[in-house]
Amino acid sequence: MLGFSAKTIRRDIASMPDDVRKMSLACPSDVPVMSLTEYGLKWLAEKHGVPFSGSSPDGSSGRQEEKQESENELVLSLLEQLRQKDIQIAEKDKQIAQLMEQAKNYQVLLQAQQVLSLPAPKRSFFKRLFGIHEEKE
Numbered sequence: 240m241l242g243f244s245a246k247t248i249r250r251d252i253a254s255m256p257d258d259v260r261k262m263s264l265a266c267p268s269d270v271p272v273m274s275l276t277e278y279g280l281k282w283l284a285e286k287h288g289v290p291f292s293g294s295s296p297d298g299s300s301g302r303q304e305e306k307q308e309s310e311n312e313l314v315l316s317l318l319e320q321l322r323q324k325d326i327q328i329a330e331k332d333k334q335i336a337q338l339m340e341q342a343k344n345y346q347v348l349l350q351a352q353q354v355l356s357l358p359a360p361k362r363s364f365f366k367r368l369f370g371i372h373e374e375k376e
Contacts, residue, residue: 242289243283243287248275248283251283251286252275252279255279255282259279259282274307274311
């Protein structure tokens with residue numbers, strides 16, 4: 240709309256003061272594609288000394304703005320859903336780690352129980368026959 244390259248626009252957005260950036264960008268965070276508000280377009284036009292009328296060249300700025308807003312709302316709702324899913328996945332990861340730790344503990348307990356349940360070693364045939372008792376250490 241202003242006739243600037245995308246690189247120039249990105250550089251100007253990066254150099255904006257924080258308060259101007261908040262009012263100039265429709266999606267200032269968590270979105271790789273940022274869209275400028277009319278305030279931001281005016282700011283860029285003033286910075287470069289270019290006249291800005293506030294509407295698109297073909298006169299359909301109202302429809303485009305509505306479409307842009309609905310797309311932005313959709314993107315924001317999808318981003319929120321992704322954040323919720325990330326939280327759920329992190330919780331599941333914690334649960335999996337706890338279950339793995341419990342499984343290790345059960346394996347140790349099972350091995351200990353197996354050792355305890357082994358039958359006592361038998362005495363040799365001759366020791367049983369002649370009644371020789373072994374001294375326990």
